[in-house]
Each structure stands twice: as C-alpha cells, then as structure tokens.
Amino acid sequence: MEPRISIVPAASLAPELSVVVPTYNESQNVPVLVELLSKALEGVAWEIIVVDDDSPDGTAGVVKAMAAKDTRVRCIRRVGRRGLAGACIEGMLSSSAPIVAVMDADLQHDEALLPQMLQAIRDGADLAVGSRYVGGGSSGDGLSSIRKWGSETATRLAKQALGVELSDPMSGFFMIRREKVEGVAGELSREGFKILLDIVSAIEEPMKIVELPFTFRSRHAGDSKLDSLVTAEYLGLLFSKISGGVLPVRFLMFAAVGASGVIAHIMALYFALDILGYGFEWSQFFAVMTAMTWNYILNNQLTYRDRRLTGIRFFSGLLTFYLVCSIGTVANVGVASWIHGFHPVPWIAGLTGAVMGAVFNYAASSVLTWRSA
Secondary structure, eight states: OOOOOOOOOGGGSOOSEEEEEEESSOTTTHHHHHHHHHHHTTTSOEEEEEEEOOOTTOHHHHHHHHHTTOTTEEEEEOSSOOOHHHHHHHHHHHOOSSEEEEOOSSSOSOGGGHHHHHHHHHTTOSEEEEESSSTTOBOTTSSOHHHHHHHHHHHHHHHHHHOOOOSOTTOSOEEEEHHHHHHHGGGSOSSSSOHHHHHHHHOOSOOOEEEEEOBOOOOSSSOOSOOTHHHHHHHHHHHHHHTTTSSOHHHHHHHHHHHHHHHHHHHHHHIIIIISOOOHHHHHHHHHHHHHHHHHHHIIIIITGGGOOOTHHHHHHHHHHHHHHHHHHHHHHHHHHHHHHHSOOHHHHHHHHHHHHHHHHHHHHHHHTSOOO
C-alpha cells in the first residue's frame, strides 16, 4: 500500500513577511492600510499583525472582522498593557515569518517602499530602514516644527552617544530578519516609542544595514499618539542604553522629573515668601505641595504616559502620590542622617538620602499610583 501524501494548500504556508502594526484608536486607518498593502505586496506571501492596545474606538473588532474574511490579517488585543515599543516586540515575536516589518497604521509610512526593503533583505541585508534623512527622503508635512527639531536633535545624540550610524534611528518604519530580534528580545525595553534604536544598539554583532529614502506623509485619520514629550522619552532611552540597561528608562524619566521639581520647589518658596508674605514654615509647606503636584502632573504626562490617569482616577492618584512622597521624604531624611553618623560629610549623606528617596518614590508610585491595570 502506497503511503498517503498530504498536500498542504499554498495559502496555509507561513508567510515570508509579517508586517507588524501597533495601534491605538486606528479603526478608520487599518482597513485602508490593508488595501494598500495588498497592492504594494502583490506576489509576496505576507500577513499583517495588528497589535492593538484595547482601543476604545473598537479597532480590535474592526481588525477581527477583516481577519474573518482575509487569512492574511491577524489581531493581537492587549488588555492592561500599553506602549508602542512593547506592542512591536510582541507582534514581531508572534510571527513565524523569517522577515518582519514595523510600520504605523496612520499611513504616514509609504507602503510602496516595502518591496524594495524586502528585496534588500533577500539580497543579504539584515535590516532595511525607511529613512527621512538620506538622499531623496523627507519629513514632508508629517511632522510639526517642534517634532522635526526634536527628531533631528535626537538623531545627532544617538550617533554621538551610542555610535549608531543610522541616518534616522528614530524611524518607526523598518524591516529586519526575525532571528535578529529573537536574539535580543530579552534586552529590549517595553517602554517608549522608539524601538529601532533599541534593537540596533542591543545587537552586538555587525549587521548589514540598508537605508532607503521615503517621504513622511500626513496622518490619514485620527489624532497622533506622539507629542513633543516623545523626544524627552527618547533621551531617557539613550541614557538607559549608555548605562548598559542598568537604569530603566522609566526611572531615568522619573528622576529627571524629580530634578525639575527641585526648581519648582525653589520658585514656589520664594513666591510664597516674597509675594504672598508667608512665614518660612508656611512658605516651605506651600513649596513642598507645589513641587509634589508639579512632579505628579509631569510624571502622569510623560513617565507614565502609557498608564496615564484621567477623570476621577487623576485625583485619587494625586492623593496616593502625596502619600508616597511624604513617606519617601522620611526615608530620605532617615537614610541621610544614618549615613552622616558614619561619614560626617554633608553632601555625601544628602545625596545618598536623595537617591534613596527617589528610588522609594519610584517603586512605591509604580505600585500604588500608576499600577498596571
């Protein structure tokens, strides 16, 4: 009896390319993007993996409805997790294709460039990057003047601090061999928006990189999820990479906000003393509350933007932050006094206490104020 030979339909074979698209409130854009990908990637075995952060506009439902009719469409709905970098990592690791691409859902990235990027990988490149800053590339009308300046500044810093040779390390439009991402997945930050720099700086062995120019287009529909604070977040990633990953991005941002709070404290103290005419004790109390409120608002907007508190939760979070910082102050003074007893050098004791207070405030507020859902 001859053995039976199973014939697997071509449509069920693993795709050569997975296009990973992180989304939040992109229900209007994803259907258009899939249609554009179908035209741009004709003749290529591809799939799109939409990683949605539980969008309130029903993006995941729209994608799943499409997936029911088109096997090239997949959806990962993340509940209780937010952040573009983490979404990109999950999407890439969920793929079985040898090549993965990352692009935005807002149609600002030119899908017509994907075949060229794919051919570059087929020809031996490890990474193909859509760049706004090589010959023929342009930021177009897709960036505000502030974001354009921030992008260019961050690019220069990445080259100088980390030795990254990419012309556009802030690009969110790239294609890479999946095995390269698999090898460094555990070292990548799930926080932030700029995944490309993280990947390139984490891979130690030399890579063949090809940069291809494209024009950054205007958003098709909806509002941008990125604002001018992204540049500050990017700087946190740079310093984290310089420290070898010892200092998390979020802690560095928390510490930077705390440093700005010192300035807010001093300004509020002098305002209460000189303008309001309060005594020192009440002026100091006013300054402390001002600084804590300043730190809370800025951390809510920047450090914990992926867990941002709104509505009634904003005010309940403020109360817990006051509590955390009050305990942190006690820890600061206690540790500083203890250190000063052994080494009576004021600045060493003061700095040690400040670091302990910052670490306590960061750890406690992460758990109590901006706890993960």
